Structures are given as C-alpha cells and as structure tokens.
Amino acid sequence: MFKDIIVGVTPTGIDECAVKAAAEFATKFESKLYLTHVAGMEQGWGAIEHLEPSGETGRLKEKMEDMYGSYLGSIPGSQIVVVAGIPHNELLRLARKKNTDLIVMGPHTKAYEEKRSHMWNMAGSTLERVSQRARCPVMIVHKDVVCKEPLFDKILVATDFSEQAECAVAYGGQMARQYKADLVVMHVAGPGGPDSGEVVARLKEEYGGRLDGVKGCSFEACAGEPAMEILRMARQGNADLILMAHHSKEQDPEKAFLGSTVTQVALNAPCPTMSVNRHFDLRCGLMYDQTGQVVTAEAEATV
Structure with missing residues (x-):
C-alpha cells in the first residue's frame, strides 16, 4: 500500500x-x-x-x-x-x-x-x-500508533465540499475498500448554515455514488467550531484515522497557515490525521478511478 x-x-x-x-x-x-x-x-x-x-x-x-x-x-x-x-x-x-x-x-x-x-x-x-x-x-502522528490487522477499520473523513476535500473523500473511499473499514463522511456547518438534514442530503448526493460498496458508509452533519466537532466525532466513533484536506481561501499567508483546522485536529486527535489535497491512488492490489469504481486490468490497459 x-x-x-x-x-x-x-x-x-x-x-x-x-x-x-x-x-x-x-x-x-x-x-x-x-x-x-x-x-x-x-x-x-x-x-x-x-x-x-x-x-x-x-x-x-x-x-x-x-x-x-x-x-x-x-x-x-x-x-x-x-x-x-x-x-x-x-x-x-x-x-x-x-x-x-x-x-x-x-x-x-x-x-x-x-x-x-x-x-x-x-x-x-x-x-x-x-x-x-x-x-x-x-x-x-503525535502519539503511538498501534499497527494492527487490519491497519484501519474506522475511518472519518471531514469535508467542506471544496475540490480539495473531494480528493480526501475519494482517498478515504479507496482506503475503506482496501481495509473493508467503516467510513464516516462528515461536514461541520457554520452559524446560520443549513440544517443537518439538508447537509446530509447534500453529502449523499455528492459522495454517495462514488462510495458505493464501502462497508458501513454513513454521513453525518453538525454545527459548531470545525476542529472541535471533528475531534468529538472521532472520539465518539473510535476512529483510527481522520482524513481532511489542508487548504485555505485566505490570501494572507499568516492567516492561512496559523491556526488551521487540519493542524488543530492533527495535534489533538486520538488517532493519526492524514491530509489529502490531490487525487492519489493507493498502490495496492486494487486500483480505483476518480468515481471510486474498481479499474480492471483491461480498463487500466486502455488508459
């Protein structure tokens, strides 16, 4: 892998x-x-x-x-x-x-x-x-990781519906398929944002199709401060890996880098945090396209 x-x-x-x-x-x-x-x-x-x-x-x-x-x-x-x-x-x-x-x-x-x-x-x-x-x-990684079998069985992906976050969700789907792991895709809405029902519906619409076949795939929505809610969800769900995209819409480099959500989560999480900003395929026995479907040897040969 x-x-x-x-x-x-x-x-x-x-x-x-x-x-x-x-x-x-x-x-x-x-x-x-x-x-x-x-x-x-x-x-x-x-x-x-x-x-x-x-x-x-x-x-x-x-x-x-x-x-x-x-x-x-x-x-x-x-x-x-x-x-x-x-x-x-x-x-x-x-x-x-x-x-x-x-x-x-x-x-x-x-x-x-x-x-x-x-x-x-x-x-x-x-x-x-x-x-x-x-x-x-x-x-x-800020604390000891238990290298167990399977390596990951409960994966949490946090998304803000950005292009970078879509890459994180796709990679989470690949890892969940590889390890037959449970996968939770979550979004934290800000004050005055849509209610949880609307957010869950959007999560299912945008990511449901490409996550077909993932064991125990679920979608969660909550409101609050993103880092705190992601950490809460990780602890409550006993996640052994958190996936996020690290990016910022800030033009000022200092505002963009200091206090970023991914860093706040990574340095306080009960498990490793993985940052994924670009589409990347696992190097393992199965290969997946950007929609999350398995690429057969015949299909791969035609690419």
Missing part, C-alpha cells in the same frame, strides 16, 4: 512517535523508508551553504542514527537523509524525487516555530506547509 515513505524529523526527539509509526508501516508493507532531517533552521540562513562543506550535515546524520537507528535496523533499504535548506522545500523536493506515496510528520513545538518565524520571516509551520502543498497524503 505504502511503497515509499518519508518521515520528517528534527533533533528535538519530539518526532519519535512519527518515526515509530513510519517504521512499522515500512515493515508491514515492505516499503522504502527515508528518515529526513533538513538542517539550517538552528544555524541561520547565512550558514546553510557551509553546513555540508563544514561536515555539520554529517554530524547531524550521526545524531539521527543514534536517536532513531533502532527503528530502522530491521528495514531493508531504509536511509537517513540530512540536507541543508528550508525544511518544507526540501521535504517536498525529496517527495517528488522519490515519488513517495506517504509523508509522515510529528508535531511541532511553539518555541520551534517562533524561532523559525523570527529567523526566516515565515508564518506557519513546516507541518502546515508540507501538508498543504504535498502531492501525496501527509500523515501527522
């Missing part, structure tokens, strides 16, 4: 749960795993071009090996990658180069992001920028 996985890390150790989850996925799916640290934030912009010649990237790689080597030792082909640059740019660049189908990231600390903002004059976090711009799904 996941054939090439990148996990982004910092020297703080706060990413250990993400590394552990990525290593378990890589073991389960026999994936290639790239544990990646982007150096430069701590040293400052002017130091970036000197990090590799000075041997600093090599020393950081040794540090990463000491911190996380125990998780990687049993994974054939796993690599520790340390490069100099701006974190989100380099993670996205590596993901494109390796054609990865999953990026795993841990939480970020307020102190780390404040330091980064002052140094680079950038609002928002690496986590937010990667999850917004990545071509593949991004999974945010």
Whole structure:
C-alpha cells in the first residue's frame, strides 16, 4: 500500500512517535523508508551553504542514527537523509524525487516555530506547509500508533465540499475498500448554515455514488467550531484515522497557515490525521478511478 515513505524529523526527539509509526508501516508493507532531517533552521540562513562543506550535515546524520537507528535496523533499504535548506522545500523536493506515496510528520513545538518565524520571516509551520502543498497524503502522528490487522477499520473523513476535500473523500473511499473499514463522511456547518438534514442530503448526493460498496458508509452533519466537532466525532466513533484536506481561501499567508483546522485536529486527535489535497491512488492490489469504481486490468490497459 505504502511503497515509499518519508518521515520528517528534527533533533528535538519530539518526532519519535512519527518515526515509530513510519517504521512499522515500512515493515508491514515492505516499503522504502527515508528518515529526513533538513538542517539550517538552528544555524541561520547565512550558514546553510557551509553546513555540508563544514561536515555539520554529517554530524547531524550521526545524531539521527543514534536517536532513531533502532527503528530502522530491521528495514531493508531504509536511509537517513540530512540536507541543508528550508525544511518544507526540501521535504517536498525529496517527495517528488522519490515519488513517495506517504509523508509522515510529528508535531511541532511553539518555541520551534517562533524561532523559525523570527529567523526566516515565515508564518506557519513546516507541518502546515508540507501538508498543504504535498502531492501525496501527509500523515501527522503525535502519539503511538498501534499497527494492527487490519491497519484501519474506522475511518472519518471531514469535508467542506471544496475540490480539495473531494480528493480526501475519494482517498478515504479507496482506503475503506482496501481495509473493508467503516467510513464516516462528515461536514461541520457554520452559524446560520443549513440544517443537518439538508447537509446530509447534500453529502449523499455528492459522495454517495462514488462510495458505493464501502462497508458501513454513513454521513453525518453538525454545527459548531470545525476542529472541535471533528475531534468529538472521532472520539465518539473510535476512529483510527481522520482524513481532511489542508487548504485555505485566505490570501494572507499568516492567516492561512496559523491556526488551521487540519493542524488543530492533527495535534489533538486520538488517532493519526492524514491530509489529502490531490487525487492519489493507493498502490495496492486494487486500483480505483476518480468515481471510486474498481479499474480492471483491461480498463487500466486502455488508459
């Protein structure tokens, strides 16, 4: 399912749960795993071009090996990658180069992001920028993940009816079919919005057809603050994966990145949160088209 996985890390150790989850996925799916640290934030912009010649990237790689080597030792082909640059740019660049189908990231600390903002004059976090711009799904992990069988059996997808959210719903349908999982598609309406009956009807009309055949597929609507309602639904339904689209209609980058719903959910959820902004097919035995229908070998050959 996941054939090439990148996990982004910092020297703080706060990413250990993400590394552990990525290593378990890589073991389960026999994936290639790239544990990646982007150096430069701590040293400052002017130091970036000197990090590799000075041997600093090599020393950081040794540090990463000491911190996380125990998780990687049993994974054939796993690599520790340390490069100099701006974190989100380099993670996205590596993901494109390796054609990865999953990026795993841990939480970020307020102190780390404040330091980064002052140094680079950038609002928002690496986590937010990667999850917004990545071509593949991004999974945010802030607590231990139990790698069970099946891996996921209760999946929650939150949609705001945007184009990006449609990609998240489609990916949720693929995962639900792959794992024969229950799938809940929900929408949180704002103050003065349509009543729950109207919203559920719209959910069924827009997504029902492409989710035919998904075990236990249901649609839910509620009103309130989106992050709080998504978290409530995840806890009440014992979800083991939350899927969302990370995007913003804000033109101001600071307003767009700070306090985004996907980040609020990801850092407080009882399970991993996956950000999906583009259509992406699972690399597994069954392939699905954008309507959620299985693509046969004959049909795939004609594409």
